[in-house]
Amino acid sequence: MNLSLLIIFPLVTGIAVLFCKGLKQVRTVSLTGATAQFILSLVLLVEYWKERSAGNRSQFLFDRNYTWFEPLHIHYHIGVDGISIAMILLTAFVVIAGVLVSWAQETLNKEFFFLLLFLGASAYGFFVSLDLFTLFFFLELAVIPKFLLIGIWGSGKKEYSAMKLALMLMAGSALVFVGLLGLYFNTNLNGAHSFDLVEISQMHIGTAAQNLFFPFAFVGFGIFAALFPFHTWVPDGHSSAPTAASMFLAGISMKLGGYGCLRVATYLMPDAAHHYSPVIILLSTVAIIYGAFATMMQKDLKYINAYSSISHCGFVLLGIGMLTQTSINGAVLQMVSHGLMTALFFAAIGMIYSRTHTRVTEQLGGLLKVLPFISTVFVIAGLCSLGLPGFSGFVAEVTVFMGSWQNPDRWYRLATILACASIVVTAVYILRATGKAIMGPITEKHFNNLTDATWNERTAAGVLIIGIVAIGVAPFWIYHLITPGTDYIIQHLGKPVTLK
Amino acid sequence: MNMGIDFLILMKQEWAVIAILFILLFIKVGSKDRTNENILNLVNVLLLLNLIGGFFGYKDGMLFNEMFKTNHLIVMEKNILSLGTYIIALQSSSWLKNNKHVLEFYLLLLSTLLGMFFMISAGNLLMFFLGLELSSIPLAALSNFDLEKRKSSEAAFKFIISSAFSSGLLLLGISLIYGTTGSLNFSAISEHLHGGPLQIFAFILLISGFAFKISAVPFHLWTADVYEGSPVTVTSYFSVISKGSVLFVFLTVLYTVFKPYGVTWNNILFVLSVLTMIIGNLFAIRQNNLKRFLAFSSVAQIGFILIGITGATQAGSASVVYFVLIYSFSNLGAFGVISLVSALTGKENIEDYKAFYKTNPMLSWVLAVSLFSLAGIPPTAGFFGKFFLLMAGAGHGNYILVTIAALNMVVSLYYYLNIVKAIFMDSNENPIKKLMIPASPKLALIICSTGIVLTGVIGYVYDYIYSMSIGF
Numbered sequence: 001m002n003l004s005l006l007i008i009f010p011l012v013t014g015i016a017v018l019f020c021k022g023l024k025q026v027r028t029v030s031l032t033g034a035t036a037q038f039i040l041s042l043v044l045l046v047e048y049w050k051e052r053s054a055g056n057r058s059q060f061l062f063d064r065n066y067t068w069f070e071p072l073h074i075h076y077h078i079g080v081d082g083i084s085i086a087m088i089l090l091t092a093f094v095v096i097a098g099v100l101v102s103w104a105q106e107t108l109n110k111e112f113f114f115l116l117l118f119l120g121a122s123a124y125g126f127f128v129s130l131d132l133f134t135l136f137f138f139l140e141l142a143v144i145p146k147f148l149l150i151g152i153w154g155s156g157k158k159e160y161s162a163m164k165l166a167l168m169l170m171a172g173s174a175l176v177f178v179g180l181l182g183l184y185f186n187t188n189l190n191g192a193h194s195f196d197l198v199e200i201s202q203m204h205i206g207t208a209a210q211n212l213f214f215p216f217a218f219v220g221f222g223i224f225a226a227l228f229p230f231h232t233w234v235p236d237g238h239s240s241a242p243t244a245a246s247m248f249l250a251g252i253s254m255k256l257g258g259y260g261c262l263r264v265a266t267y268l269m270p271d272a273a274h275h276y277s278p279v280i281i282l283l284s285t286v287a288i289i290y291g292a293f294a295t296m297m298q299k300d301l302k303y304i305n306a307y308s309s310i311s312h313c314g315f316v317l318l319g320i321g322m323l324t325q326t327s328i329n330g331a332v333l334q335m336v337s338h339g340l341m342t343a344l345f346f347a348a349i350g351m352i353y354s355r356t357h358t359r360v361t362e363q364l365g366g367l368l369k370v371l372p373f374i375s376t377v378f379v380i381a382g383l384c385s386l387g388l389p390g391f392s393g394f395v396a397e398v399t400v401f402m403g404s405w406q407n408p409d410r411w412y413r414l415a416t417i418l419a420c421a422s423i424v425v426t427a428v429y430i431l432r433a434t435g436k437a438i439m440g441p442i443t444e445k446h447f448n449n450l451t452d453a454t455w456n457e458r459t460a461a462g463v464l465i466i467g468i469v470a471i472g473v474a475p476f477w478i479y480h481l482i483t484p485g486t487d488y489i490i491q492h493l494g495k496p497v498t499l500k
Numbered sequence: 501m502n503m504g505i506d507f508l509i510l511m512k513q514e515w516a517v518i519a520i521l522f523i524l525l526f527i528k529v530g531s532k533d534r535t536n537e538n539i540l541n542l543v544n545v546l547l548l549l550n551l552i553g554g555f556f557g558y559k560d561g562m563l564f565n566e567m568f569k570t571n572h573l574i575v576m577e578k579n580i581l582s583l584g585t586y587i588i589a590l591q592s593s594s595w596l597k598n599n600k601h602v603l604e605f606y607l608l609l610l611s612t613l614l615g616m617f618f619m620i621s622a623g624n625l626l627m628f629f630l631g632l633e634l635s636s637i638p639l640a641a642l643s644n645f646d647l648e649k650r651k652s653s654e655a656a657f658k659f660i661i662s663s664a665f666s667s668g669l670l671l672l673g674i675s676l677i678y679g680t681t682g683s684l685n686f687s688a689i690s691e692h693l694h695g696g697p698l699q700i701f702a703f704i705l706l707i708s709g710f711a712f713k714i715s716a717v718p719f720h721l722w723t724a725d726v727y728e729g730s731p732v733t734v735t736s737y738f739s740v741i742s743k744g745s746v747l748f749v750f751l752t753v754l755y756t757v758f759k760p761y762g763v764t765w766n767n768i769l770f771v772l773s774v775l776t777m778i779i780g781n782l783f784a785i786r787q788n789n790l791k792r793f794l795a796f797s798s799v800a801q802i803g804f805i806l807i808g809i810t811g812a813t814q815a816g817s818a819s820v821v822y823f824v825l826i827y828s829f830s831n832l833g834a835f836g837v838i839s840l841v842s843a844l845t846g847k848e849n850i851e852d853y854k855a856f857y858k859t860n861p862m863l864s865w866v867l868a869v870s871l872f873s874l875a876g877i878p879p880t881a882g883f884f885g886k887f888f889l890l891m892a893g894a895g896h897g898n899y900i901l902v903t904i905a906a907l908n909m910v911v912s913l914y915y916y917l918n919i920v921k922a923i924f925m926d927s928n929e930n931p932i933k934k935l936m937i938p939a940s941p942k943l944a945l946i947i948c949s950t951g952i953v954l955t956g957v958i959g960y961v962y963d964y965i966y967s968m969s970i971g972f
Contacts, residue, residue, distance in 0.1 A: 143877070181899075182894070
């Protein structure tokens, strides 16, 4: 199957939207496109299983390689392994849900849907790239749509948040850029250099160069994934963004960072990954604990979810930093799980906000009585977030913890224990927010007149819940999907950590 | 006989410009009942022919005892300048429609273009200097073309003085070079460079002269006032064509003549480029007038180009030429919108552009895309241009410089996005009204946006420029 279709579908839909007239046409076309790419991603999954069960053992499937800039050995090289497919599925789920929750987008609807689909296209491009130049191209491609989405359709101090987000993410990609150039000029392919991920992984980059450029790449991607102390764009950006943009930001965009940390920094510079592992673990543990406690102090539902995202993305980086196969599997699972869960959370918050016009927990109350469906969605997202068995959050976090515990070093184990302990804090803020906003008596009289979710909102939530439950109840399929991919990473990392 | 044909083919682009100049002169002298519209259309057609003609009949060679040399790269560079001039001519038609001195405008403009062509093709310092002067003196007259405006004459005066000063530096450098090497020919000079103190001094004088012309910090102070005072189309000519041509010569001179001083000029360029990027950016943040803003942002862009020059490889020179091409599209796209708005409403400040999107969505997108390209955001061509410039710098091992540049790109993004914010996000009680875009500026904007979108994504353009570039 041709992976370029994943980029072309949303892009063509987005351009088609620009030529539509009226909200009805715009959203019909958008939904058609979103459904098409959703089906495409499922087809990709099936095709992948077929290839694998037919005995195809190569690292990347559906590999296509076209020359882009001949003199510099820059190629448009795409292909997928299980990890990328997991991320592509996540993107597909979030895109279709995002289009559905923006159903009633009145102002400048063409531009809105165009930018959403454009963002989706760049995420697909990022996840299928096997050439670092292509990858970087798509990474930066995703920044400006976010800026415009937040700045034009956002709420609150939207211009400030949009600018902060754009500048911090660009700073991140500036660091990534230096890291990639460093990698490029330390490769040697018969005298020439290469950006090709597969080629670089097959040659040995000098340890000194790795140690020099790993921090650039890791911190750069880390900024996208809310690495402490570069997480400050997350709360502002998420809370000011319109619902669909929040879902995209937390659901897909932050995963670009996690994926980059894993696929580029850790995979291509394994020696440096070992070297810097303690620092990564320290920073991610701080992010987990700090994020959790900071969330406790929040009153605004969007801020609660944004800060908890910092904490949850900390698990991703912790899993990567621990460098065992189980922990890296856990990191990938956590990326998918957090993406679905947080998108669901933001969708529910958006639905509540569009009806009650407030997001502050103290002004809400008793929503379960008037908005049973939306409240249930909110509770499901919350339970997934605090790691209740049966939902994807539990599977992912447990995998991260088990993988981390395999690391025999005592400081690593201390970090694992601290990270585990944060779950208690998570439970506190989730249950408190649920208790205040959803349960209890109805605080405002006009809440009685509210109407529950419309069909499009129900479908959006349903799609995401299916994803969450599919991972939570039967995690084996996704485990089998990503393991071949992580096998290669672990093999490349060498020095496997074994239990003493 | 053979010599005669060479004489025609090698100098084909110069001949073309001279022919256009003569046609315009004949019209000036001969015809009484001419309308501005006819003249503008004629000039646009002639410039288009000039541009197309440039792509045929490539030939490498020298004339007049190495005074004049040409090769594929030089022809390409001249084509880029012709393209830029064509776009500017299209853009200026709405401004010149009612001007009494249309012919003079184009006579002056084309003489500077001719000067630049000779300068780029120079194989001899004397020829280079003649070309440079031919290209800069008419520019002063051009910047004073708004005859009623006092700011315009101030700009012209500042420009003529600073350009005379920099020419003085260059001349002193040239005479010292002549004194120490005994020749003015590029090839002979490079054989006689021995690194003596007088030669180094002369070399530094030359570099300062160049730095003046491309307005690198600390030689940039004339830029903002001149840019602000001149008519918008002249400003765009300054920032794209004039700078581009000097950059091309700078590249040739450093890569071929002063090759033995590679380490020296590498260090000098390092300092110049860091200063230029940082100071250009910091000043650009504070500007409110869009012309001044673009002046400082173009100062910052020069800093990035200097990094490409430090690359000192074939990739380095290719990336510079490639970037100048992209920069012409992006900057002329931005200037195109600004000059249109300025000609039709007289508004030039960033505040006036608030809520521009509500009334003029197409112009807003063109402006935004041009700004994204200047900032280096994919998928616009600017991304590829900057990427390759910095890549060339990194290839030389200058990772510190590249890191500084990459972070400076973030700062520059801040001020470009500020304008985008004003256009798309801010509200305004008195926005610029819906503008009717005349045909030829529209064509110019279409060319620019197409260039911005396609030059990067289509890898062939870079490959083509690379194949003609010179190494170190």
